[in-house]
Amino acid sequence: MPSYTLSINRWHKVAERLSKAYTELSQSARNAYTNTQIAGFLGESQVERLRESADSEMQKLFRAFEIQDALIDLRRAIGEVNAKNGVSLELAQYDALMRRHKLLEIILNAQTSDMVSLSEIAMLPNQIMGDGLYERSRSKIKVKVLENEHETRLRKEAEALLAKAYALADRINDLNQERMTLELPEEMASVAGL
Numbered sequence: 001m002p003s004y005t006l007s008i009n010r011w012h013k014v015a016e017r018l019s020k021a022y023t024e025l026s027q028s029a030r031n032a033y034t035n036t037q038i039a040g041f042l043g044e045s046q047v048e049r050l051r052e053s054a055d056s057e058m059q060k061l062f063r064a065f066e067i068q069d070a071l072i073d074l075r076r077a078i079g080e081v082n083a084k085n086g087v088s089l090e091l092a093q094y095d096a097l098m099r100r101h102k103l104l105e106i107i108l109n110a111q112t113s114d115m116v117s118l119s120e121i122a123m124l125p126n127q128i129m130g131d132g133l134y135e136r137s138r139s140k141i142k143v144k145v146l147e148n149e150h151e152t153r154l155r156k157e158a159e160a161l162l163a164k165a166y167a168l169a170d171r172i173n174d175l176n177q178e179r180m181t182l183e184l185p186e187e188m189a190s191v192a193g194l
Helices: 008-036 046-087 087-109 118-123 150-176 186-191
Strands: 001-009 179-183
Touching: 001 008, 008 046, 008 179, 008 186, 046 087, 046 179, 046 186, 087 186
Parallel strands: none
Antiparallel strands: 001 179
16 A cells, blocks of 8 residues: 655645545435435336446445545544644634634624614603503614623724634644655545545
């Protein structure tokens, strides 16, 4: 079995390509085995074509399993190098920063000019109570509960988080320049474009 020496970044690309091939092969087999339909019997040649198709899909299914096994080995090797280099921790930190940034962006992007601030609520007409119930047919007014000084603070925080995440992504990329040698069957190497 041939050996290949590539950077961790390149091995990630190999894993992506193998994963794509696995998905295509497994979906093809799944569709053939779960969604083959006919309008009626057209003769023995129809049955023979369906058998040939089933045999071909069986080969695709077992090829998908081989690719999946190679992917497991590849991801395990990448994980070991990442753990050794501290990339796993860096990736967890990057994920946390990006999730926090996304939440802030959602909150900040939801602040619109048609919202009424807390200080403006008292200027709105009173809600009328009839028959012991408040009128529910009246349209609702969007209230901006995020005060301007807090909004400014959150915008600065979002910018700082993004800058920190970019710096961390660059550090992860630098760590992923390390080279790693792995054996890969020629068929898998071909699928991955090596």
